[in-house]
Amino acid sequence: MLDSLDISMISIDEAHCVSQWGHDFRPSYCKIAEVIDGLKKRPIITAFTATATRVVKEDIIKLLKLNSPFVLTTGFDRKNLYFSVQSPSSKFEFTLDFLNKHKGQSGIIYCSTRKSVDSLFEKLSKENLTVSKYHGGMDEKARIASQDNFVYDRCDIMVATNAFGMGIDKSNVRFVLHYNMPSDLESYYQEAGRAGRDGDDAECVVLFSRADIVTAKFLIENSSLDNGSQGRYDKLNDMIDYCNTSKCLRKYILEYFGELPRFDSCDYCSNCNSQTEVTDITIDSKKILSCIKRMNERFGAGLVTDVLKGSNSAKVRSFGFSSLSTYGIMKEYSKETIRDLISFLVAEGYLKSVGEKYPILVLTEIANDVLFKDKTVVIKKKIDKSVENIKSSKTFRSDVSSLQYDSNLFEILRIVRKEIAVKNKVPPFIVFGDVSLKQMAAFTPTTEENMLKISGVGETKLKLYGSQFIEAISNYVSKKTI
Secondary structure: OHHHOOOOEEEEOOHHHHOOOOOOOOHHHHHHHHHHHOOOOOOEEEEOOOOOOHHHHHHHHHHOOOOOOOOOOOOOOOOOEEEEEEOOOOHHHHHHHHHHHOOOOEEEEEOOOHHHHHHHHHHHHHOOOOEEEEOOOOOHHHHHHHHHHHHOOOOOEEEEOOOOOOOOOOOOEEEEEEOOOOOOHHHHHHHHOOOOOOOOOEEEEEEOOHHHHHHHHHHHHOOOOOOOHHHHHHHHHHHHHHHHOOOOHHHHHHHHOOOOOOOOOOOOEHHHHOOEEEEEOHHHHHHHHHHHHHOOOOOOHHHHHHHHHOOOOHHHHHOOHHHOOOOOOOOOOOHHHHHHHHHHHHHOOOEEEEOOOOOEEEEOHHHHHHHHOOOOOEEEEEOOOOHHHHHHOOOOOOOOOOOOOOHHHHHHHHHHHHHHHHHHOOOHHHHOOHHHHHHHHHHOOOOHHHHOOOOOOOHHHHHHHHHHHHHHHHHHHHHHOO
């Protein structure tokens, strides 16, 4: 069939899938170059992806056999997205509180396993929230029904595994909450990027716990993908560092994808905006680094923690570590605290976690500055972890969110939009996005001329839907004598 066509261009979407270092490697993508080679005449080849590191870019060029391609990188910064990492004592209570503060808004909650999707779906359903679920264990009919309920605004919340989202272009997703830490930053940014596609402000929150690391490693170990587990462990470590860092989260993401931002603080992520107290942990850091050095940099965080805690385990005794000067030097700390300090030192670059299934801790060059040159190490501890409190005290990123629009009129226009969408069997955001409705609620256009000044309103949509919105606005304005 391809030979019978005069093909001028072939476009490959989600081109990162061709790379074994991409977060969504698909063996079938490796056959694309063979198909192109088999054509009578080679057409222009284009490849697109939203998330590609330098290594993945090089793989795309090599594996698709692109000839001296023109490479365009438009930038990775999504300025309207607010990034946050939280470690609540109860993920469910945090989620419930978060959803109650975002009632009526569309959002996605990603879970790492099908079991956790089912469990969270059941819990949220009992709280009388409009929620759907989506994962690969459901039959196709049920998945399509759930997806439609979300896309057509029949429910506000989608609880899903990463099986959900590819090809979903729902513009008014106001938040993406990761109930479990993703396994790599590419996946995270791809999934988080489903929020705020209309340009309005949106939130991207990761709920992080140490148990997530165990789950992520289990999923890597039991993956059917034969594309290098070491690379996946390295990516996991980058994700763990993101969750542990005290630096700007936006800057961390951009640097990961090869950009060099000109700021140290973005003023629009939880690390930049949380109230923090700075604690000097130089002495504790020296104790940990010294212990690792005395253990010859051959063991993982678990055994290092046991030695620092002064454990009398068989493993500690068998290696003779009870005779080390650092044995029991941090016995007053809990194991969880010691592990958190080790994770922080890894995230800040004082330690490296090397290896896949059983990673070991090794010192970096700057660790020697702490041990021998009295370099100070400080940790920033968040005091106020409420995303809402943080956001409310800051200026908005999008022009829409700074609008003083009439919320009552906005709700009336949402109802009009829903009626039109049901009648025409299309998703509501296809009629008009939230951005358009907010502008209508702010500027109250009652003529076709003024309606055309609203973002997202063109001649075609004005002709199809304009009169119904103008009528609703006119009635409201008349009633309220605006």
